[in-house]
Amino acid sequence: MIDIAILGYGTVGSGVAEVVSMNAGAIRRHAGQEVRVKWILDVREFPGDLFADRLTKNPEDVFGDPDVKVVVETIGGTGIAYGFSKRALEAGKSVVTSNKELVASHGPELMHLAHDHGVSYAFEASVGGGIPIVRPLTKCLAANEILSIAGILNGTTNYILTRMQQEGIGFGEALREAQEAGYAERDPSADVEGHDACRKIAILSSIAYDRFVDYRDVRTEGIVELTSADMAYAAALGRRIKLVASCRRLEDGRFDAQVRPTLVPIDSPLAVADGVFNAILVEGNALGQAMFYGRGAGKLPTASAVVADVVECVLHVDRTPHYRLWHREDRAVVAPFGETPVRLLVRIDPGGAAEDPRAAVQAAFAPLGGARLVFRPSDLAETGLAFVVGEGRETAEADLRAALAGLEKLGMRTRSLLRML
Amino acid sequence: MIDIAILGYGTVGSGVAEVVSMNAGAIRRHAGQEVRVKWILDVREFPGDLFADRLTKNPEDVFGDPDVKVVVETIGGTGIAYGFSKRALEAGKSVVTSNKELVASHGPELMHLAHDHGVSYAFEASVGGGIPIVRPLTKCLAANEILSIAGILNGTTNYILTRMQQEGIGFGEALREAQEAGYAERDPSADVEGHDACRKIAILSSIAYDRFVDYRDVRTEGIVELTSADMAYAAALGRRIKLVASCRRLEDGRFDAQVRPTLVPIDSPLAVADGVFNAILVEGNALGQAMFYGRGAGKLPTASAVVADVVECVLHVDRTPHYRLWHREDRAVVAPFGETPVRLLVRIDPGGAAEDPRAAVQAAFAPLGGARLVFRPSDLAETGLAFVVGEGRETAEADLRAALAGLEKLGMRTRSLLRML
Numbered sequence: 089m090i091d092i093a094i095l096g097y098g099t100v101g102s103g104v105a106e107v108v109s110m111n112a113g114a115i116r117r118h119a120g121q122e123v124r125v126k127w128i129l130d131v132r133e134f135p136g137d138l139f140a141d142r143l144t145k146n147p148e149d150v151f152g153d154p155d156v157k158v159v160v161e162t163i164g165g166t167g168i169a170y171g172f173s174k175r176a177l178e179a180g181k182s183v184v185t186s187n188k189e190l191v192a193s194h195g196p197e198l199m200h201l202a203h204d205h206g207v208s209y210a211f212e213a214s215v216g217g218g219i220p221i222v223r224p225l226t227k228c229l230a231a232n233e234i235l236s237i238a239g240i241l242n243g244t245t246n247y248i249l250t251r252m253q254q255e256g257i258g259f260g261e262a263l264r265e266a267q268e269a270g271y272a273e274r275d276p277s278a279d280v281e282g283h284d285a286c287r288k289i290a291i292l293s294s295i296a297y298d299r300f301v302d303y304r305d306v307r308t309e310g311i312v313e314l315t316s317a318d319m320a321y322a323a324a325l326g327r328r329i330k331l332v333a334s335c336r337r338l339e340d341g342r343f344d345a346q347v348r349p350t351l352v353p354i355d356s357p358l359a360v361a362d363g364v365f366n367a368i369l370v371e372g373n374a375l376g377q378a379m380f381y382g383r384g385a386g387k388l389p390t391a392s393a394v395v396a397d398v399v400e401c402v403l404h405v406d407r408t409p410h411y412r413l414w415h416r417e418d419r420a421v422v423a424p425f426g427e428t429p430v431r432l433l434v435r436i437d438p439g440g441a442a443e444d445p446r447a448a449v450q451a452a453f454a455p456l457g458g459a460r461l462v463f464r465p466s467d468l469a470e471t472g473l474a475f476v477v478g479e480g481r482e483t484a485e486a487d488l489r490a491a492l493a494g495l496e497k498l499g500m501r502t503r504s505l506l507r508m509l
Numbered sequence: 510m511i512d513i514a515i516l517g518y519g520t521v522g523s524g525v526a527e528v529v530s531m532n533a534g535a536i537r538r539h540a541g542q543e544v545r546v547k548w549i550l551d552v553r554e555f556p557g558d559l560f561a562d563r564l565t566k567n568p569e570d571v572f573g574d575p576d577v578k579v580v581v582e583t584i585g586g587t588g589i590a591y592g593f594s595k596r597a598l599e600a601g602k603s604v605v606t607s608n609k610e611l612v613a614s615h616g617p618e619l620m621h622l623a624h625d626h627g628v629s630y631a632f633e634a635s636v637g638g639g640i641p642i643v644r645p646l647t648k649c650l651a652a653n654e655i656l657s658i659a660g661i662l663n664g665t666t667n668y669i670l671t672r673m674q675q676e677g678i679g680f681g682e683a684l685r686e687a688q689e690a691g692y693a694e695r696d697p698s699a700d701v702e703g704h705d706a707c708r709k710i711a712i713l714s715s716i717a718y719d720r721f722v723d724y725r726d727v728r729t730e731g732i733v734e735l736t737s738a739d740m741a742y743a744a745a746l747g748r749r750i751k752l753v754a755s756c757r758r759l760e761d762g763r764f765d766a767q768v769r770p771t772l773v774p775i776d777s778p779l780a781v782a783d784g785v786f787n788a789i790l791v792e793g794n795a796l797g798q799a800m801f802y803g804r805g806a807g808k809l810p811t812a813s814a815v816v817a818d819v820v821e822c823v824l825h826v827d828r829t830p831h832y833r834l835w836h837r838e839d840r841a842v843v844a845p846f847g848e849t850p851v852r853l854l855v856r857i858d859p860g861g862a863a864e865d866p867r868a869a870v871q872a873a874f875a876p877l878g879g880a881r882l883v884f885r886p887s888d889l890a891e892t893g894l895a896f897v898v899g900e901g902r903e904t905a906e907a908d909l910r911a912a913l914a915g916l917e918k919l920g921m922r923t924r925s926l927l928r929m930l
Contacts, residue, residue: 111654228817231532
């Protein structure tokens with residue numbers, strides 16, 4: 089029998105206790121022995137809780153207990169969680185986490201610490217909730233150079249976008265609906281401003297390219313400014329707007345890593361992810377495209393990924409684990425987004441200045457491969473123009489924006505700029 | 510540096526040599542050392558081949574070479590491949606294979622043999638080509654009881670069905686097209702009769718349920734009898750016909766394992782797989798639904814899965830591997846398909862006997878929960894009736910067929926019976 093401890097008894101932490109209990113048989117079969125939750129560390133009170141007998145407020149109960157071989161960190165954030173993770177690893181205990189903030193900011197240090205102490209720092213649940221993605225990327229794609237990753241990594245925003253598209257409602261209304269359904273938090277900024285997806289793509293990029301991609305280098309744009317006009321134009325182009333987090337290696341060896349609203353073709357495998365579902369499309373140079381789809385959040389799905397990592401740690405107790413490390417010193421150089429080639433849908437309010445606004449737009453983009461006019465969807469009240477630019481050949485975003493700045497001088501206003509996949 | 514050998518220099522075998530060479534950097538990064546193809550065993554001549562210096566016709570070169578730690582078996586079939594696999598394992602070499610016939614028929618014996626010799630028998634590439642599925646099912650879903658698996662596991666038949674549906678052509682024409690495109694073999698029976706998918710679902714079921722599911726117990730039906738009328742009715746129901754291989758645990762503890770043409774809702778994640786792509790939908794009791802999608806066949810995708818297994822074997826040289834075993838003695842009991850609950854689309858030629866054929870059908874199915882009439886698609890020349898039966902509550906297939914047998918006595922002929930998901 090192996091003892092584990094759970095730090096932080098919130099949604100995911102309590103899910104871990106539940107899964108360990110509910111699926112004890114499967115876990116024993118895979119781990120080769122029984123797994124028991126010995127301690128649950130939380131400062132709060134949980135009177136009458138099913139696992140009340142394991143609750144403690146004293147960290148020493150966990151860190152000083154030689155029986156505890158694996159510590160589950162489901163506290164979240166980079167404060168207490170960071171200190172506790174270090175302490176556990178230094179005590180020779182493997183740490184399993186669902187904490188994307190911590191992995192994205194201190195992952196390399198914690199992985200090195202684990203390595204130095206002959207234990208694991210495992211974080212399958214930090215990206216894609218229950219969807220297997222960290223291990224497949226690390227293990228199953230080991231014989232590939234990863235060309236690109238594009239993922240719908242945040243269920244809250246995907247739910248909001250799905251509702252906006254299906255019902256023709258605005259962002260505010262869809263957000264309220266998501267909050268009422270429990271899919272969005274009261275302060276939704278981490279989700280709707282893209283910060284959550286940003287940390288997740290930083291983690292996936294770091295694995296794929298074997299060097300640390302700093303999440304602060306990932307250009308991040310949320311969905312708060314999307315309008316039903318954007319949705320309508322996307323539909324007219326046979327696409328859906330999704331918040332896509334992506335990375336790829338550029339020809340010059342630098343990386344393109346972004347989170348932004350993106351027009352995804354409806355026949356793309358990514359488009360299959362509606363509502364709170366996540367999908368991650370990976371392209372390898374031998375494998376071609378592969379996609380991973382499932383519940384990217386939620387108590388039991390996320391706990392299921394955490395406990396799978398626990399099982400793997402149990403199998404590796406007293407053995408050197410095989411987790412690859414990123415090397416902090418070997419940081420990935422992310423190209424400034426202005427230099428990154430892109431294809432955009434541009435919506436323009438022509439104002440009243442230019443005599444022939446279409447011709448003006450087309451003249452402005454002529455040196456950049458042209459601008460294709462998108463016909464106004466018949467059910468759209470808003471007047472204005474929309475163009476696809478960078479279509480034939482992706483063009484540096486700064487160049488496209490410079491052309492738009494020129495048009496603004498003619499009195500035209502850029503309403504929105506959306507990436508197209 | 511680790512030496513490996515490839516047995517069988519056909520499509521996948523030569524792909525393995527190519528991937529090892531092409532992605533040497535990624536492989537070294539993951540395996541912690543260089544991987545070299547030392548021997549390629551094949552009875553044929555390959556004059557001028559890039560790897561001609563490694564070719565041998567003498568098995569002793571491979572099995573007697575202590576430097577060779579991992580043997581890749583890409584011969585296929587259950588003849589020579591079986592003997593060579595045993596010989597390699599007995600010599601203390603790990604074996605990696607893409608050979609679904611061999612895994613489905615002799616997998617338990619070979620896994621035990623590997624276990625006894627402290628090496629691995631790895632077979633990620635035997636199902637889903639390049640798609641990671643064996644390891645995710647074994648490792649990432651370790652904390653789940655698997656409720657069901659439903660997969661599009663054969664690219665050839667999926668290509669044919671996609672063309673039939675998109676172009677309105679018949680099976681014969683679509684098959685010829687697939688043969689010309691190189692997606693179907695000259696003798697396509699293993700694919701179009703479902704035998705290939707049958708072996709693959711037997712392997713996945715064995716992993717999911719941790720006991721040997723004999724492929725001979727899997728009820729298998731191919732796609733050769735599908736007509737454009739079937740396609741039209743599927744479309745009228747908002748579905749696509751796919752060759753779905755599935756398994757699930759029944760309430761009585763027995764298993765339902767089948768391969769058959771199945772009407773899949775177009776908003777099911779499975780429906781995303783068109784053409785030669787595969788998709789595998791897995792449902793776990795904690796995870797919920799997850800899907801894996803990608804190229805289910807082809808030289809480099811399949812080789813990419815083989816080499817990922819090689820890397821894992823390299824990491825485990827001189828360590829006990831952690832592959833779970835199925836236990837031959839612990840065989841899964843697959844329920845006879847007649848006893849398995851199902852929902853069916855039934856197409857009927859009413860003949861001329863019954864005065865009111867609709868009423869006759871509805872009367873016949875009344876004790877079985879009724880039959881819902883499906884309106885004839887307007888573009889369909891064929892006359893006749895179609896019903897969905899078992900809709901409210903899945904019903905044992907034998908009972909549904911007995912009702913149809915009764916109708917046949919009235920002069921009605923059953924044209925087709927298709928499962929509905």
